[in-house]
Amino acid sequence: MTSNLDVPQQRDWIWRGWQTRYAVARPRAASSSPMPLVLLHGFGGSIDHWRYNLGPLSDRHPVYALDLLGFGAAEKAPTRYSVELWAEQAYEFWQQTIARPAVWVGHSIGSLSVVTLAQRYPEAVRGMVLITLPDPALRRQVLPPPLRPLVGAIERLFSSPVLLKPIFYWIRHPERLRPWARFAYADSGSVPEDPVEVFAPPAFDRGASGAFCRLARASSEVEFCPDVVESLGGLEIPGLLMWAEDDRMVPPKLARPQQFQAVNPTLELLKFDRGGHCVHDERPDLVNRAILDWIQRCVDVR
DSSP states (O other): OOOOOSOOSEEEEEETTEEEEEEEEOOOOTTOOOOOEEEEOOTTOOGGGGTTTHHHHTTTSOEEEEOOTTSTTSOOOSSOOOHHHHHHHHHHHHHHHTOSOEEEEEETHHHHHHHHHHHHOGGGEEEEEEESOOOTTHHHHHSOGGGHHHHHHHHHHHTOHHHHHHHHHHHTSHHHHHHHHHHHOSOGGGSSSOTHHHHSGGGGSTTHHHHHHHHHHHHTSGGGSOOHHHHHHTOOSOEEEEEETTOSSSOHHHHOTHHHHHHOTTEEEEEESSOOTTHHHHSHHHHHHHHHHHIIIIIOOO
């Protein structure tokens, strides 16, 4: 059971024996740029979460959006999930489908995947747009060292399938997901289509509960994500970091996006005074315009 909102040309793609899905929107104007864009969604998202971005961005560029393994219409695979796994998936998708340097646009864990991809496979990345960039190491840094083992043990306990599966079956109902959506959006009422239409359907797919448990366990482990600050520090690829001031899930005051600029001066920071964690869905007009203008100014020099 999967969602199928206003996202054009959805296609299946088998990756390492697992079924995944992607969308493609090609520009119609003869004056458009050949520079491809690839969109990677955040936690719980899918290609449908780019419903207000794919069309407008494709006015100037060919645009692809990929369902990361475990999310959306991609298979809920019984595997060990990590940012590195999604970066590998994205790279192999690029090899087989695009095969020319692209601008990669990520949201939340999609941003983490873009940074990891750029660090490991720079030949695939001409530029990167990061719509919020969480730092998984930050929660460990803010805890006093004596408390870290205790917090780790609690996280492992609460990521047990015995506890998580009943919670998952209870919370996946759209009406129970709606408070979470209200937390992720500064004003979900401003979005024409109900955000829950994106997040709820994949939760009923076969294997969804098992994937949820594996994702919860993986995200609490150090190996889930390479060091973001270290990865950014080694990059010489143009980058645009976008953040909304009302992001309650990854608040800019806590995440300190300036630390990313400190290690990578080529990273341009753009803040929106309105919008939440899913600002690309909530304020697509501003986000789309900012992405296209930045690409034209900093990346797509023909």
